Amino acid sequence: MALTVGFPELDSIIGRDQLVEFYSLDWELLKLFYHRVIALSAPVTVVVVAERGGLDPQLVERFQRTFGTRGEVRVMRGFKVEDVPPTLQVSEEEMIVVDPYHHRRKYSSIVSALRSSKWRKFVFSFMDRESEGSTFGLHSAHSVFELKRGIGGFAVRVVKSVTTGELEIPYGNWDMFGRGDPGLMRWLLR
Amino acid sequence: MEGYVVDAIPGDGYVTLVLDGHKAANVRTTFPLYAITQKPERVMEHPDVVDHVEEVWRDLDGREVRLHRFELRNFRAYRYVSRRVRTVNQLPTPLSQTLARLRAFPFKKVRITEGKVELLQEDELAFPQVKLASVSTVDWYGPSRWGSEYVAVLDGKVVRGKVKDLKLKVDVAECSGISCDKIDAPVKLRMEERRSPVSVRGLVEWSLLSRTPIRELAQATIGKVLTTNEAWVALSRKIVVWDVVPRVEKPKTLTQLKGADKGGLVLFPKVGCHDQVVQVDFSSMYPSLIVKYNISAETVDACEDLTTEIGHSICFRERGIVPEALSWLLKRREALRSLDPERAEAIKWILVASFGYLGYRNSRFGRIEAYELVTYFARRTLRTAIDLARELGLEVLHGIVDSLIVRGSDADQFSSKLTELTGIGVKTEIMDWVVLTARRDGLPYPGRYLGRTRGGMKVKGVQRSNQPRIVQEFLGELVELMEEAENCSQLRSLRGKGRELLSKYLQRAVSGSPTDYVLWVRGVPYVRGPMGFYDARYGYGGRYLPYYLNYIRRVYEEVFGWL
Numbered sequence: 001m002a003l004t005v006g007f008p009e010l011d012s013i014i015g016r017d018q019l020v021e022f023y024s025l026d027w028e029l030l031k032l033f034y035h036r037v038i039a040l041s042a043p044v045t046v047v048v049v050a051e052r053g054g055l056d057p058q059l060v061e062r063f064q065r066t067f068g069t070r071g072e073v074r075v076m077r078g079f080k081v082e083d084v085p086p087t088l089q090v091s092e093e094e095m096i097v098v099d100p101y102h103h104r105r106k107y108s109s110i111v112s113a114l115r116s117s118k119w120r121k122f123v124f125s126f127m128d129r130e131s132e133g134s135t136f137g138l139h140s141a142h143s144v145f146e147l148k149r150g151i152g153g154f155a156v157r158v159v160k161s162v163t164t165g166e167l168e169i170p171y172g173n174w175d176m177f178g179r180g181d182p183g184l185m186r187w188l189l190r
Numbered sequence: 191m192e193g194y195v196v197d198a199i200p201g202d203g204y205v206t207l208v209l210d211g212h213k214a215a216n217v218r219t220t221f222p223l224y225a226i227t228q229k230p231e232r233v234m235e236h237p238d239v240v241d242h243v244e245e246v247w248r249d250l251d252g253r254e255v256r257l258h259r260f261e262l263r264n265f266r267a268y269r270y271v272s273r274r275v276r277t278v279n280q281l282p283t284p285l286s287q288t289l290a291r292l293r294a295f296p297f298k299k300v301r302i303t304e305g306k307v308e309l310l311q312e313d314e315l316a317f318p319q320v321k322l323a324s325v326s327t328v329d330w331y332g333p334s335r336w337g338s339e340y341v342a343v344l345d346g347k348v349v350r351g352k353v354k355d356l357k358l359k360v361d362v363a364e365c366s367g368i369s370c371d372k373i374d375a376p377v378k379l380r381m382e383e384r385r386s387p388v389s390v391r392g393l394v395e396w397s398l399l400s401r402t403p404i405r406e407l408a409q410a411t412i413g414k415v416l417t418t419n420e421a422w423v424a425l426s427r428k429i430v431v432w433d434v435v436p437r438v439e440k441p442k443t444l445t446q447l448k449g450a451d452k453g454g455l456v457l458f459p460k461v462g463c464h465d466q467v468v469q470v471d472f473s474s475m476y477p478s479l480i481v482k483y484n485i486s487a488e489t490v491d492a493c494e495d496l497t498t499e500i501g502h503s504i505c506f507r508e509r510g511i512v513p514e515a516l517s518w519l520l521k522r523r524e525a526l527r528s529l530d531p532e533r534a535e536a537i538k539w540i541l542v543a544s545f546g547y548l549g550y551r552n553s554r555f556g557r558i559e560a561y562e563l564v565t566y567f568a569r570r571t572l573r574t575a576i577d578l579a580r581e582l583g584l585e586v587l588h589g590i591v592d593s594l595i596v597r598g599s600d601a602d603q604f605s606s607k608l609t610e611l612t613g614i615g616v617k618t619e620i621m622d623w624v625v626l627t628a629r630r631d632g633l634p635y636p637g638r639y640l641g642r643t644r645g646g647m648k649v650k651g652v653q654r655s656n657q658p659r660i661v662q663e664f665l666g667e668l669v670e671l672m673e674e675a676e677n678c679s680q681l682r683s684l685r686g687k688g689r690e691l692l693s694k695y696l697q698r699a700v701s702g703s704p705t706d707y708v709l710w711v712r713g714v715p716y717v718r719g720p721m722g723f724y725d726a727r728y729g730y731g732g733r734y735l736p737y738y739l740n741y742i743r744r745v746y747e748e749v750f751g752w753l
Contacts, residue, residue, distance in 0.1 A: 045441060051551060057444040074441035079551035079558065082436040090438050 003094050003122050005033075006040040006067070006178070009169060010145070013161050017142035019114060023125040024147035029154055031056075032176055033147055034124040038096055039063030041122070042071030045095045047087055049078040049102045067178055081105045085113035094120045101125055104132075115140050129159070191215050191302045192310070194318040195294050196361045197377050198403050200285055202264045207294055207302065208376045210320045210361045215302045220261035221288050223268055224279040224430075230258045233275060238267035247428045250488040250511075250555075255430050279431050281414075281421045281554070286402045296397045296404060315525055317394070317533070321345075321360040324390050326381060327353055327367035331708045331715040331726040335367035335382055362404060364390040379408040386412060392536030399522065399537070412543040413550070419540070420515040420555045429511070435554055440491070442501065450500040450562040454591030455569040457576075458634040459626035463678035464587055467624050468601035469641070469648075470608065472571065473615040474520055474538075475592035476545035479567045481517045482613055485548070486510025487557040500566050502559045511555050516544055568592065571612050578608055588626055590636055595624060619643050623678050627748065640672065640749065647673045652749060658718075660706040661741050664695040668749055685750065692746050699738040704730040707738060 003020075004011055014020050024030040038046055039060050048054040060073055076091070078084040081103035088097065088110070100110050100123060114121060129138060129146070138144065144160040153172040158164055174180050193209030200206075204216045220240050227233060230242050241261040249255050257278065262268050268284060271277070282290070292307045294300050297318040299310040323344050327337035340356055342349045356372040363373045366381040379390065386407070388396065397404040400418040407415065421431045442450065472478070479485070483496070484506050492505035519537055526534040547553045549561030568591060575594055579586050584598035596604065605618040624641035628634055638651030647669050653662060668691060675681035698706065707717045708726050715726040718737040 055447075057448050060444060073444050075444065075447050076439050076441050077558065078439075079437075080434075082434050083438065083551070086436050086438045091441075 003037075003041045003044065003096070003120050005037050005122075007156075007169075007171070007175070010156060013158060013164055014143050015163060017120075017162065018118075019121050019123065019141045020143045020145075021123040021125060021129070021138075021141040022145045022147060023127055023129045025126070025128050026147065026149045026154075027126055029147050029149050030124055030126055032059075033154075034096065034098055034122075035059045036063050036176060037122060037124075038073055039069055040067055041094075041096060042069055042073050044071065045074045045076065045091045045093055046098065047076050047078060047084075047091070047095060047100070048098045049084055049100050050098070051079060051102075054098055063177075081110075085109045088113040089117060091117065091119070095122075097121055097123045099124060099126050101127060111140055192299065194299050194320050194361075195289070195296050196320060197405055198285060198289055198294070198296070200265045200288070205285075205288060205292070205294075207300070207307070209300075209302075210318070212359075212361075212374075212376060214376075215305075217292060217294070217302065217305050217307055219288055219292055220263060221265065221268055221284050222279075222291075223260045223262055223271055223277060223284065224257050225260065225271070225275040225277050226255070227258055227275045230260075233258070233260055233271055236267055236271060238263040239271070245428075247430045249430050249432075250435070252488075257430065278433070279421075279425065280433060281431050282400070282418050282425065283402060283406055285406065286400075286418070287425075289403070290401055295401050297394055298398075315522075315529060317391075317530065318398070320362060320394070322362050322364075322390050322394065323358055323360040323373065323375070324364040325356070325358065325369045325373060326365070327369050329727075330730070331705060332710070333366065333381075334715075334727065336727075337367060340369050362390060362394065364393075377405055379404070383409050385409055386415075387539060388536045389532065391532050392539075395533040395536040396540070399519070412539050413547055413553075416515075416540050416543055416547055417554055419519065420511050423511045423515045424555070427511075431554060433554075434552070435487075437487075437557055439558055446501050450502070450566065452562075452569070453565055455572045455589065456591060456636045457586070457589035459588035459595075459636055459639065461626050461628045461634050463623055463625050463681055464595075464597060465623050465677050467587060467595050467597045467621045467641070468604075469619045469621055469624075469643075470575070470594045470596065470601075470605055471617045471619070472575075472592040472612070473617050474523070474541050475568060475571070475614060476564055477516045477520055477541045478614045479564055479571065480544065480548070481513045481520065483563065483567055484510050484513050485560050485563050485567075486512040487548075487555050487560055489513075490557060490559045490563060498563065498566060500562060502563050502566075504563065512544070512548065512560075516541065519544075571614065574612060575608055578611060579604060582607070587624070588636070588639065595621075595626075595639075595641075619645075619648070621648070622676055623681060625681070625749075627751065630747075638748065640669065642673055642675070652745070656709055656711050657745075658707055658709040658738060658741065660695065660699055660702055660738060661745055663706075664691070664742055665745055665749070667691055667695075668746070672749075688746070688750050692742065695742050696739055699742060700735065702738075704733075707733040 076087050078087045084100055146157040146159050148155045155168050155170045157168045172180050191213055193213050195207055196210055197208035198205050204218050206214055206216050208214045233239055234242055239260050239262055243259045245257050245259055247255045247257050293309040294307045299312050301308045301310055325340055325342040326333045327340050329337040338353055340353050353369055359374040362377045363375040364379045365373055370378050393404055393407055396407055396415045400415045402418055424431050483504055489505045489510040491503055494503040495506040496504045523534050523537040545564055548556040549558050550556055572589055576586055579596050582600045582604055584596040586596055588595040605616045609616045621641040621643050627638045641648045649669055653665050671687055675684055708715045716723045717726050718734045719732050720734045
């Protein structure tokens, strides 16, 4: 299956963009979101950059059960910053990259590795891309989205896109798990 | 001139060897620098670069690497050149490599005649005859660099006094605070800067086995000693030691990840007191497994001589660097165990770190797959032990990674059969009784047990270094009291005495001395005051009594709660 976030409006904004980046300072939200994306995009290769943790196999499987997907997830881990560029270059298929700038070093070589492969990539960064390192990689990403926590849900802000201007799309907490409901709107719009 | 090499100070075209008894001699030498460069002639332009040779080395994957070995007159040139060309083989340290070429190994006996060094043969296990001292300054709350009194350990004897009266002449001194100024020693190791858990004697052992001057180990972690040992093996095989080794993990499915990314096997203990049990411990299980299965970065997934369920394979065609370095350490530790427990303990620390270092991201000879293989074999070995115990009709009460507690009549046969089956040495300890405890919510707590062995009490997970002194002393007395019991029923009858001890310590908590309330966290003494914890180094400012009373009651419940 091709890379997808599972929200039709977001997928239509992303279109066939090669390098798509999601960032957030809310680690829990970002974590939940990329586990969902991994589950929906499987079969897929996932590169996790972290000294420890970063990917919860049980959570991915839970999302797969929720959405009824079955594809295989192949995981590669980069523990230190020097491991990241070769790990990104070795894969020969579409890829989800979790926190590639984790070490806050060697930005150029990591961006270079992200750009050098021809395959589509979804990147999830745990950082504020507007204040941290906006000069690296941001020009390379075709679409950039910010994830923000809101009351009773979360919002995805389109920071950069080739098809649309700046806009914010709100979601409820249950939307993350595919159990979203229009609620009162169902009756109001009837 | 004869003596033990205590220190080495690089000079300009020579190295000064400091021998025991404050003797010193200069020996002419150059210092090696290994670099990868296309333009060696540019390096040769430096006035302190004496010579250069091109050599063919290999990397861990067996690929050929062309290195240039430059001979330098001094370390000033080393720093200058190493910043400008890609330098490799920086471990073992350049000074250690120089000393090894001169055969002037740290803490080995040498004879120096007319600038030539001759290594004198001695027993490999003998401890060098050098004078060591460990001097720490103390204040009311314990060790302190600003203390005006000192506690010194000289040849096993403890001496106390005022720092102003201190006068000491030794070869190697471990000291703190102003006591360092009062000691006359060519090597002074500051306790405040130490990052290793061993004593000065242990550091001498580390220096001996890593062939590195003790000064360079003073602030080193265990990892440096371990990696230096491995680097010596690599250097002897002409394998390049890189500063950073980028690694690419092979892709794993989620199922493979869940199967491989695990620690050792831990069983839920059978809570309560058990009479006549046997604890069976695998000696140095993880290092032994690394040696037995030849687990090293370059042997994992190199060929398929041994395949495993977690998807990794091991190649036995060539001995791995890590197993070779560890096998020597294992033998040395076994030999020293009865001769010198303090040095054996120092080696044990390296062996303990050896496994974790395999998976450490900055390890030069490690790799995550190697790490996963070790835990896989550890789990398999403990399962084999459990199966064998059950086959022999023994009851398995508890198991933690490399240790089992069993009950039954065939325990002796069990240990010998287990060694035969697994190929790893097993240590058996008979316990008159063992208490396996539970958590406050009633679930078994695997990490805490108390037992009486022939050699005294064995206590795990109860006493910690960050407990207040009054709690530590209470636990010490409580354990002493428990040691009186020969079986579980006697232990139960001690509950009354335990209560008495508890009330004694509760009273002491009310009217204790300031030292009773001090607890140490990462080298800083704290006291729990009414407004929270405060740094005791700024003086005693009262204690919050309910904290200490509750603490004492809580540890009492931890130890006696099973009753």
